[in-house]
Amino acid sequence: MAVDDWWYLAKRSADGARVPSERHGRGKRWRVRWIDNHGHARERLFDRKADDDRFDANIHADLSRGQYVDDRAGRITVAELAELWRNAQLHIDSTAIRVEHAVRLHVVPVLGRHRIKDVRPSHIQGWVRDRSGVLAPTTLRVVYAYLGGMFALAVRDRMISASPCDDRVRLPSIVRGSRFIPAAEQVHGLAATLPDRLAATVYLAAGCGLRLEEILGLEVDDIDFDARELHVRRQLKVLKGRQPFLGPVKTRTSVRTVELSDVAAESLREHLDGGIGTVEVDDDTDPRRPIRRDAALLFRE
Incomplete structure (x- = not known):
């Protein structure tokens, strides 16, 4: 990894003064360069050196710990993630049909256009509130489990660093009725x-x-x-x-x-x-x- 000042050349003049680059005074000044976990060259620009240094340190730490997340991967939509997740499941035919039905009717219409990197727990809580008006609590919990599985896949594949379906999302309580046992x-x-x-x-x-x-x-x-x-x-x-x-x-x-x-x-x-x-x-x-x-x-x- 390297940090570059794009407003000045690396070499200096004969008298030791810094030499302005063609970009001097235009655009963002500081650049971080690194090689991601797939071997691809990446870079990001910053206005302030403090932000540049902080980002450089975080990237270095994430790569060292094996926790690096490519923010470009998180640009896929929830609808696209849902399709990836469904194709990865080992559901039997009848279950696969129920899952497709639930995702198509209750996940994609509400969250489908969001990029997964932009989805926050507050969005998930809003989805729960919206769907609780049309789904019974038990059914809503099943569909929420599907949604949680999708974001768990995204975390596992390093598309995002954390799932928005965390333990702070509140689900409607289930009122257990008495069971009828016939004589x-x-x-x-x-x-x-x-x-x-x-x-x-x-x-x-x-x-x-x-x-x-x-x-x-x-x-x-x-x-x-x-x-x-x-x-x-x-x-x-x-x-x-x-x-x-x-x-x-x-x-x-x-x-x-x-x-x-x-x-x-x-x-x-x-x-x-x-x-x-x-x-x-x-x-x-x-x-x-x-x-x-x-x-x-x-x-x-």
Whole structure:
């Protein structure tokens, strides 16, 4: 790194006096030159030498600590950062669609045009206040987590030095309501309102704790009546523009074996008495090896 006085040449006259340069008296006088962490030559001009020296010292310290941030990288907009962040995620299809929807509707319209280097915690707080008028507190926290992830990526990639989504940003509190747990009679009553071919779904949800998508992804081989077990290996997924297909469950821990309750087992036996055929379906349970196969799904509708 070097500090130059642009108003005078480095060499002196024969009598030792300083020699004015062609820039003398015009524009900023002091220049800092340095090589950034990518090997590129950089420079910045200042009016005052004190500012020049301070900047030079800070740049030197940041480069030494490995904390140098190229302010040019921070000129990308929040909308551009959002696209970079989304492309870096390993979301499954349905999650990716929800994320794209949230970013497109709630992040880009409000913050999208801002350069990321210009976004401050006060801007984020203003965004929270604006979105709290249209989003429930729980949903707002989810979208805020997406926004925080975007700026965390920017910090990690040395686009900015700190995230504006810090712990001083206040989010709306969540009022937890009481949970409704139906009595056995209510579960039986709900099952009775459904067609016979779907009644067992109620008992799988109430007695085994399965999500609807997991229930609809069950095949005959997933049921082990002797061991009183049920294996959750996949789920049925529905995406816009595509026929329903089998895919991986929501998270790795969602692949599990659960106890088959007595009432669920009895309901499934009755359900299977009529016989279960197969249906041809796309199976993307292993995204690296999608196949089309015949599946003995317990429920078709």
